[in-house]
Amino acid sequence: MQNQGTEVLRHRDTVSLAHGSGGRLTHDLVRDLFAKYFNNEYLSTLSDSAEIKLSALDILFTTDSYVVKPLKFPGGDIGKLAVCGTINDLAVMGARPAYISCSLIIEEGLELTVLKDIIGSMSKTADEAGVMIITGDTKVVEKGAADRLFINTAGIGLKIGSAVLGMGRIEAGDKILINGCVGDHGMAVMAAREGLGLSSNIKSDCSPLHKLIEAILQTASDERQVVKFMRDPTRGGLATTLCEIAESTGYDIEIDEKAVPISDSVKGISEVLGIDPLYSANEGKVVVVVSPDAADSVLKKMRFNPLGKNAQIIGAIKKGHGRVHLKTVIGTSRRITMLTSSQLPRIC
Amino acid sequence: MKYIDEYRNGEAVKALAEKLRRAMSHESRVTTLMEVCGTHTMAIARFGIKELLPKNIRLLSGPGCPVCVTPNGYIDHAIALSRRDGTIIATFGDMVRVPGSTASLEKEKADGRDIRIVYSPLDAIQMARENPAKEIIFLSIGFETTIPAIAAAILMAKKEGLKNLTFLTANKVVPPALETLLQGDLKLNGFILPGHVSTIIGGKAYIPIVEKYRIPCSVAGFEPTDIIGAILDLVEQGLSGSPRLSVQYSRAVTMNGNKKAQDVINEVFEPVDAEWRGIGAIPSSGLKLRSSFEGFDAAVKFDVDIEETKEGKGCICGLILQGLKDPPDCPLFGKACSPETPVGACMVSSEGTCAAWYKYED
Numbered sequence: 001m002q003n004q005g006t007e008v009l010r011h012r013d014t015v016s017l018a019h020g021s022g023g024r025l026t027h028d029l030v031r032d033l034f035a036k037y038f039n040n041e042y043l044s045t046l047s048d049s050a051e052i053k054l055s056a057l058d059i060l061f062t063t064d065s066y067v068v069k070p071l072k073f074p075g076g077d078i079g080k081l082a083v084c085g086t087i088n089d090l091a092v093m094g095a096r097p098a099y100i101s102c103s104l105i106i107e108e109g110l111e112l113t114v115l116k117d118i119i120g121s122m123s124k125t126a127d128e129a130g131v132m133i134i135t136g137d138t139k140v141v142e143k144g145a146a147d148r149l150f151i152n153t154a155g156i157g158l159k160i161g162s163a164v165l166g167m168g169r170i171e172a173g174d175k176i177l178i179n180g181c182v183g184d185h186g187m188a189v190m191a192a193r194e195g196l197g198l199s200s201n202i203k204s205d206c207s208p209l210h211k212l213i214e215a216i217l218q219t220a221s222d223e224r225q226v227v228k229f230m231r232d233p234t235r236g237g238l239a240t241t242l243c244e245i246a247e248s249t250g251y252d253i254e255i256d257e258k259a260v261p262i263s264d265s266v267k268g269i270s271e272v273l274g275i276d277p278l279y280s281a282n283e284g285k286v287v288v289v290v291s292p293d294a295a296d297s298v299l300k301k302m303r304f305n306p307l308g309k310n311a312q313i314i315g316a317i318k319k320g321h322g323r324v325h326l327k328t329v330i331g332t333s334r335r336i337t338m339l340t341s342s343q344l345p346r347i348c
Numbered sequence: 349m350k351y352i353d354e355y356r357n358g359e360a361v362k363a364l365a366e367k368l369r370r371a372m373s374h375e376s377r378v379t380t381l382m383e384v385c386g387t388h389t390m391a392i393a394r395f396g397i398k399e400l401l402p403k404n405i406r407l408l409s410g411p412g413c414p415v416c417v418t419p420n421g422y423i424d425h426a427i428a429l430s431r432r433d434g435t436i437i438a439t440f441g442d443m444v445r446v447p448g449s450t451a452s453l454e455k456e457k458a459d460g461r462d463i464r465i466v467y468s469p470l471d472a473i474q475m476a477r478e479n480p481a482k483e484i485i486f487l488s489i490g491f492e493t494t495i496p497a498i499a500a501a502i503l504m505a506k507k508e509g510l511k512n513l514t515f516l517t518a519n520k521v522v523p524p525a526l527e528t529l530l531q532g533d534l535k536l537n538g539f540i541l542p543g544h545v546s547t548i549i550g551g552k553a554y555i556p557i558v559e560k561y562r563i564p565c566s567v568a569g570f571e572p573t574d575i576i577g578a579i580l581d582l583v584e585q586g587l588s589g590s591p592r593l594s595v596q597y598s599r600a601v602t603m604n605g606n607k608k609a610q611d612v613i614n615e616v617f618e619p620v621d622a623e624w625r626g627i628g629a630i631p632s633s634g635l636k637l638r639s640s641f642e643g644f645d646a647a648v649k650f651d652v653d654i655e656e657t658k659e660g661k662g663c664i665c666g667l668i669l670q671g672l673k674d675p676p677d678c679p680l681f682g683k684a685c686s687p688e689t690p691v692g693a694c695m696v697s698s699e700g701t702c703a704a705w706y707k708y709e710d
Contacts, residue, residue, distance in 0.1 A: 015458065267352060268350075329358060330358050332400060337706070346699075348387070
């Protein structure tokens with residue numbers, strides 16, 4: 001049944017940039033428009049990938065579009081992002097990524113050398129990750145109808161083993177881990193895009209996480225599945241992912257600010273700009289929720305992998321009301337809430 | 349020295365908080381202190397500072413958010429200008445979502461007006477150079493921290509002979525607002541003074557206020573040890589009965605301030621009476637362009653129809669900006685007024701009191 005007059009449509013007449021920021025308005029748009037119209041058991045979980053059964057095979061299927069500006073940034077480019085992002089959306093749902101599609105919308109006038117570099121980057125990233133780009137499409141639009149280059153990738157993979165991952169498995173007492181420093185990608189892209197002229201060594205953390213995640217999933221404890229849920233904290237950052245978990249499960253989350261790894265460079269630049277790294281995008285990070293007794297062994301597994309050497313246990317799930325609390329570095333407590341729109345540098 | 353971790357050291361914070369507790373332990377009355385800087389509002393909320401204060405210290409947030417004190421009429425004027433053909437509005441990001449009487453710059457942008465977010469007034473100069481056929485209008489808001497860069501940009505534009513760049517000014521200065529607050533109904537026992545504004549104007553700018561009103565004042569930095577250190581300083585001043593101007597933020601602020609920045613401001617701007625949202629007109633609290641820079645004044649250059657100013661119904665931003673009410677006292681807070689659907693500027697600005705409460709308070 002199609003529904004009309006949804007919440008998000010009531011307050012506004014047009015789509016704004018805030019609807020694409022990954023914060024509250026994005027969630028409202030997804031919940032009140034897309035999930036209402038595309039109402040089925042696969043989409044309604046609003047997971048990173050949809051899990052379907054085809055002839056007894058458990059397949060995960062996902063899609064994502066990439067519109068990042070600038071096209072190239074320290075640590076990566078839109079092509080690498082497009083491959084890693086889709087690999088990661090499959091991996092966090094317990095799949096081994098296998099095949100990817102690549103659709104391009106190219107603005108007239110894009111330099112062919114730039115396009116070649118990006119396609120080369122996609123090819124290299126896919127090869128190193130062990131996935132294949134097997135189908136694609138290309139459209140070219142008039143100057144002004146797109147911003148240089150948009151990429152959509154969709155991906156499929158087979159479920160690994162019998163891991164059941166989902167927010168429904170989360171329980172009070174579970175621990176929350178992350179594989180390394182947060183905020184790098186968002187800061188690197190912002191600094192590059194706005195030509196902020198800050199000298200720093202901040203680079204995007206853009207990386208394929210499937211091998212790290214496969215190792216984590218192999219942490220067993222008496223055959224129990226100790227990993228309950230995973231998500232890559234992309235747009236909206238770690239804070240948004242934690243809010244999503246808390247709001248969906250109704251549990252509270254308590255995070256220890258001292259335990260959240262943030263690099264000195266990101267810390268410094270975030271203070272200058274007034275941008276909070278907790279809300280800054282990551283493209284090579286995974287939030288993992290595990291049984292409390294397995295937290296140490298999962299942490300050890302993560303740290304063994306090059307993409308997890310700065311992994312930390314950052315918090316825990318508690319009984320509560322769907323809120324996220326942060327114990328600050330000075331021992332006080334405050335809320336973490338979902339942002340409405342993208343962060344912007346401070347005025348004064 | 350990293351300049352962050354040391355000033356967030358948990359042990360140092362605990363020690364200062366304990367000193368404060370002991371200093372206030374024999375005080376039967378409540379000591380009311382006000383900060384007048386949006387960054388302080390946010391820092392206090394972000395670090396949960398209030399949790400560390402004894403119950404007989406009350407912290408109020410004053411009119412320290414430059415976006416929040418900008419009247420509705422200014423947004424309406426900016427919107428009217430954005431609707432002119434061939435106009436590019438260059439603005440700090442925070443202004444974009446502030447509701448005017450019936451619209452906002454964000455809505456106008458979505459409707460196709462050319463409204464661009466910039467990080468510095470120098471970006472507006474670049475925009476003017478790159479778009480000679482367009483009129484670039486920079487929305488010039490901000491306190492003394494921001495004004496020198498705007499003044500420098502105007503001087504640069506004049507030197508270059510740029511004819512397609514103007515500024516819609518609503519800049520304000522802090523000290524007159526402090527006087528207005530002290531002349532009002534609020535009983536204050538001290539000011540936590542703005543750290544960044546003071547790097548420009550220097551500690552000396554506040555001495556007349558300290559002497560006239562006998563009120564303890566401390567220029568504070570933004571880390572937890574800075575803020576609690578400044579509160580402790582104010583309490584000790586009060587207890588000793590000898591109010592003075594002290595500079596807690598001595599690693600960035602001097603008594604004389606930044607003379608070059610002050611000179612550049614004086615060269616381009618002169619004082620004018622200004623309207624502060626929710627407070628009303630404060631004499632000599634604003635800045636307008638001197639007559640030799642009139643060519644850069646968007647209000648003079650362009651004649652547009654501005655809609656009748658209407659305040660958001662039920663919005664008590666004005667009372668909140670004066671520290672007379674807290675955000676939860678507002679019937680709209682968290683209901684009709686939220687970051688997604690803001691009624692007043694205090695909710696939508698990243699340094700607004702209501703935004704800070706909404707984001708951080710439990």
